[in-house]
Amino acid sequence: MINTIIYGLTIGAILYFISIGLSLTFGTMKIVNFAHALVYTVGIYMVITFLPLLKGNFWVAALIGTAVVVPISYVIERFIIRRLYGESLDYAIIATYAVLLIGVDAIKWIWGVNPYPMSDPIGKYLSLGGLTIPVYRILIVVIAVLLFGALNFFFRKSIVGKIVVAALEDKDGVRCLGIKVDKYFSVVFMLGSALAALGGILYAPITSIHPYMGFTVLLLSFSVVIVGGMGNLNGTFVSAFALGLVMSFTARYWSQAAETMVFIVMAIMLIIKPIEI
């Protein structure tokens, strides 16, 4: 039982990492970014590449993987999304999906389609009254909670964060104050992408790594955003952990239905509270 809860919290933490970026781009730009799944995957493959060079130092590799994603996401934002921004949602969806297709195929080209195994970077276990819990999973949850605090600080106290929060409420109002909103959106976009990559990297030792891993995760984190409310950062945090627990408890009784259950929760949420963009 406790293991199930720990597992659910771990999944929730990972979903939180990935959903922040989606929630922010949804809330500010009203664009769904399929390329989010790409940066998530790229981060993991970077770690796989750099891990042997760094003699297995997972944390440095994770930093490099996260850093590599930033320029990639800048290019995507600058040359794809900003050019379609405000024109048509549909074209933006199709264009970012095209980027995802290109990127995933490039990954298949460079690294091959075979899944990579990856071992637990800490490898220690905490035993609590007959239960053994991997320290790594607890660490992921702790990092997520810390991140939540840091992001809250960032969006409440820093000027960039304040501008973004204001733009979530009323974009045109912020623009009328003479602030170049697009520039800040770009920053937020890169931040979200980097966090998605970090989430992917932290998730990599628990799951299997293959080029198409981003697709499912994207759908799951999209459900998180819907359930939590678009552009609602606290809502995203709560719904990520709630859906993580939903997944783990479903998996306990019926392992294959875990993802489906999340979509069912999302559908119920949509019936209760329809969304208009």
Add this chain to the structure above:
Amino acid sequence: MKKEAEKTPGPMTDFLEFKRHLPKERILLELVIVAGGFVLLAPILKVQRVTDFMIFCIFVLSFDLLYGYMGRLSFGHMLFLGAGAYGGGLCIRYITKDPLLAILAGIVLAGLLAMLIGPIIVRTTGACFALINLAFNQVGFFLVLSVLRKITKGEDGLGVVPAGLGGLNLGSRPIMFGFVLFFLLLTFYVLRRVTTSPYGYLIRSIKEDETRVKFLGYNTFLYKWLTYVLAGCLAGLAGTLNALNYGYVNPNFMDTHRNVDVVFAVLIGGAGNLYGSIIGGVVYMVISNYLAIYIPRWEIVLGMALLILVFRFRQGIWGYVRKKGARRSIPAEIGVERG
């Protein structure tokens, strides 16, 4: 006075009334052109291939109704193709081997599915609409792959061998060709009539500005739902035909990764036009059947082509042809006036 009052458009009355904007002769001519095009194509490529093309065209037409006409981009339309394929396949395996009843079963299953999930889905627009469709598609894929494994035989799929159609053997390629062509023309005819009816104009207005349509007193939810169900039924028809044509059905018919095919086909042909859909369907199938063999990195090329379509060539092939045609005809008209 009273007569005029009766004529004012009401939400439900003029939807059912299909006005004859199109003369019968025009529709007949168009049907002959479409049929002639495919019949001419058959000996050049292979009959079997062209049958495949036509089924894909039905699918593209159904998607175009949703995306091109109503402006709702779905990334999960394969769900209905798969539902139709499984509806037909299961009907043939467990109930009857009659191909027409199988097609009916496929359409009914896809339609019921669309009716069921439609009220949830059509509330959303834009990105939500695309992704919720994708999520449901994923659920459907999971259902046929593992939950309903006992009925659908999971990954192995079902063999679908229909009985003859009144003495005609559907196993023979030319007969299958004619059979599919009939359904393509039927789909084209239905959509041509539907899209030129007041209902068709209404869903196009929903694409332009749904709020204003609501202000006019129309229940947009109902019309969106109806369109969704119609598109689902037609995709189901394409799915059943696919199952009959290939002789089997497996979860690949519902594969979420293949949704991009139909989006690409609609874009390359030109969204919001029935000819565009047919041209797009044929062009996409030609590219994926012939070029994909020579191109090792097919997805990269497909992605690049999509980007080019989105940034540079939005009107598609049919839009381009029409623009060229319009340019040529306008100076001619001016010339006539001057003369």
